[in-house]
C-alpha cells in the first residue's frame with residue numbers, strides 16, 4: 001500500500017466548446033485542463049470532478065477517452081497519463097423541509113464508478129432538475145430520496161461543505177444529519193468539512209464520530225485545486241479503492257486531512273449584512289454587536305457552537321490529524337508571477353508548502369517572500385477571520 005493525494009471537489013467552468021457549466025468558475029477550468037493541472041503542477045493523484053452529469057461535460061469525457069491518453073478502469077475511474085485517477089461526480093442541491101416546515105437547501109457530492117453510470121444518473125436527474133447542463137442545480141427532491149437514485153447507478157453520496165450557511169445540511173437545514181437520512185444514515189460514509197471548519201470543530205458533534213472527514217478544495221479555478229486535500233492510504237488509484245478508504249476497510253483509510261486554517265474560510269464567523277463586517281465576538285454570535293441587526297450571515301464557527309452536543313471536543317481514536325496549510329495565494333507578497341517562478345523550480349505547490357527549505361526558496365524569490373512562506377508554514381501568523389463570503393486575511 002502507498003499514500004496518495006486526493007482532492008474530490010473540483011468544478012468545471014466551461015465545456016471545451018465553451019458552453020457555460022458553472023458560471024462563477026474560470027473558463028479555463030475544463031475536463032482536460034483539470035487532468036493536466038493535477039499531473040503537472042499540483043501533484044494530485046485522485047481528483048473528483050463534480051460537474052460530470054452535464055451532457056456537455058459527458059461529450060468532453062467521451063472525446064477525452066478517444067484521444068488515447070486516458071482510459072476507464074474496471075474498478076472505476078478514468079486513468080490519465082498513468083498518473084491521475086479522475087472520479088466522475090455530480091453536485092446536486094436538494095430541498096429539505098425541517099421540523100418547523102421551513103425549507104432549506106443542501107449540497108451533495110455524488111460519485112460514480114463508470115461513465116455509463118453517471119450517464120444514467122444524468123438522464124434520470126434531468127426529470128428533477130430544471131437545467132441539467134449547469135453545475136450544482138437544485139433538484140425537486142430531498143437527499144433522502146436522492147441517495148436511492150445515486151445507489152441505483154452504483155454511486156455514493158457525500159454531504160458537501162456541511163456547515164456553510166447557505167447551501168448545506170447543518171448550515172440551513174438541520175442540527176442532525178440523522179434527521180435527514182433517517183435509517184439510511186449508515187450509508188453516509190463521509191462528510192466534507194468545507195473551508196471554514198476543521199476536524200477539531202466538527203468533532204464536537206457526536207453523530208459525526210463514525211464518519212470519515214474529507215477536506216476538498218471546491219475549486220472554481222485551476223490554481224485553487226488542492227487548496228484542501230486528503231492523504232489516503234490505498235493499494236491502487238481507483239473508485240473502488242477510494243470507497244474502501246472512506247469505509248476504513250482492509251487497511252485503506254484517510255491518513256491525513258490538509259486544509260486551510262478555518263479562520264481563512266469565507267464563512268468562519270458571523271457577518272453583519274447591514275454593517276458589512278465580520279463580528280469576532282464570543283460565539284455564538286446571532287446578532288450584530290454594533291447595530292443590533294439580526295440581518296446576518298451565520299458563521300460556521302458560530303453555527304457549530306449552537307448545534308454541538310459534546311461537552312469537550314474529543315476526536316475518536318482513529319481520526320487522522322488535520323494539518324493546516326496556507327495556500328501560496330493567501331501569503332502576503334506572493335502573486336501570480338512569484339508562484340510561477342516557484343513552480344518552475346520546485347514543480348508542485350505541495351513541495352513548496354511542505355518540503356523545500358527556506359534557503360532554497362530564498363534563492364528563487366528572495367529573503368522577504370521566503371520568510372513569509374516559512375512563517376505561514378509554521379503557523380507564526382495571525383489571521384483576521386473571514387465571514388459573509390469574504391476570505392480571512394493573513395497578517396505577518
Ligand SMILES: [Zn+2]
Pocket residue numbers: 091107136160161167
Ligand atoms: Zn457546493
Ligand SMILES: [Zn+2]
Pocket residue numbers: 272273274275276288289290291292293
Ligand atoms: Zn451591524
